[in-house]
Amino acid sequence: MRYVSTRGMAPVLSFEEAMLTGLARDGGLYVPETVPAMAPEDIAALAGMSYEDAAFRIMWPFIGEAFGAEEFHAVISRAYAGFDHAARAPLVQLGVNHFLLELFHGPTLAFKDFAMQMIGQLFQAALERSGKRVTIVGATSGDTGSAAIEAFRGLDNVDVFILFPEGRVSEVQRRQMTTPAESNVHALAVKGDFDDCQARVKDMFNDFAFRDAVGLAGVNSINWARVLAQVVYYFTSAVSLGAPHRAVRFTVPTGNFGDIFAGYVAHRMGLPVEKLVIATNQNDILHRALISGAYRTEGVVPSISPSMDIQVSSNFERVLFEAYGRDGAAVVQQMDALKAEGGFVISQGALENLREVFASGRCSEEGTRATIAALHDETGQVLCPHSAVGVKVAREQPESAAPMITLATAHPAKFPDAVAKATGQRPSLPPRLADLFDRPERMTTIENDLSAIEAFIEERRAK
Ligand SMILES: Cc1ncc(COP(=O)(O)O)c(C=O)c1O
């Protein structure tokens, strides 16, 4: 399988090269040259398989020659061995035709573990073979950072620098990033918001001298391997509700558009998905874009679902590439307008293509709290604020015979204050994180300034 850039001007790469490269050198994002199809009988055959076996079947066509079949099987087994639920991604019934896909049973209690635990293993295997070392720099609004640190801490050939917006992640999220003692881990509190952190990461990739000097690699959903690993749970959940014989719908709490883009890939592979519903908090650029056709940034407003406090949604570029019929020049034109004018207007044809697959909704702060409280009262289920945004938006969708699956993207104990305010009960951390508040913290506060951040990385990375 070969990978091409959404901007059409970067080298075509193999899976392993695309994984280690991160952002394409033309500023675009890598996507597979073609999307492999799964025949209905192959989808049906996933029923009853372990999560690991299903993951192998779904991902293998994208991997190509990069890893041997046995090696890739072993990677998958190790990646999910640390999850504390046998199903890995269990489904819980919320209503007659509404289900919750719990994606928070991994080591850092968020859906990010599904991909990060796998790419940690893949990086390790690839770097051991090549003898190279890399500097991973990531931007986080809370969950990617802790998942990346967990996956890469202590590895010999990797330094990890995570940029998070100072004061804008929950205390649990911050401590997950600042308490690991390994010397290859560096948590940077940036004076800015998540969009600033993500923009600085992309600036570093576009600074070729710096990029090449430090061997820059990315584990945000810039990285195709992140998206790929997230495709799996769309298949496993849909199959357990009757796919491919019955279509399903998904509602996805959305920020950087990586998770829902994985759902789009599943749909393109042949999974019968009636609708993919984008659920946003008050930072609702994606909802506004789908309704009006105008994608316009307005500045991030902090919310009680902080991991979704994003306005410049990185993976929207990938879906635009598809909506424009894989026209890299059209993507370049829109991304240039985003940079120069803070927005762009999606063409009518591309917008219609998007609306065929996607619907959207927005949930206010009050709606988020009320949904956490209502679900707790009605079912005993405790939701994190991000998952509550999803449930609220899912409940507002038109009636359909197709079951609705809402993705529960994080464990409620990562956001104890918001949950306690809504339910009156403070969710406790699982045993593996029980002493999180006793561990010493280590972090550096830094200006939102490219030169300052690059200088820090140059100085602190192992040479
Ligand atoms: C808990 C949680 N929910 C939802 C999201 C949004 O996911 P995405 O950025 O892939 O749209 C994030 C951040 O990625 C998150 O951490």
Ligand SMILES: N[C@@H](CCOP(=O)(O)O)C(=O)O
């Ligand atoms: N919500 C994310 C933001 C980064 O998203 P990514 O999927 O591109 O890594 C977070 O929690 O960090």
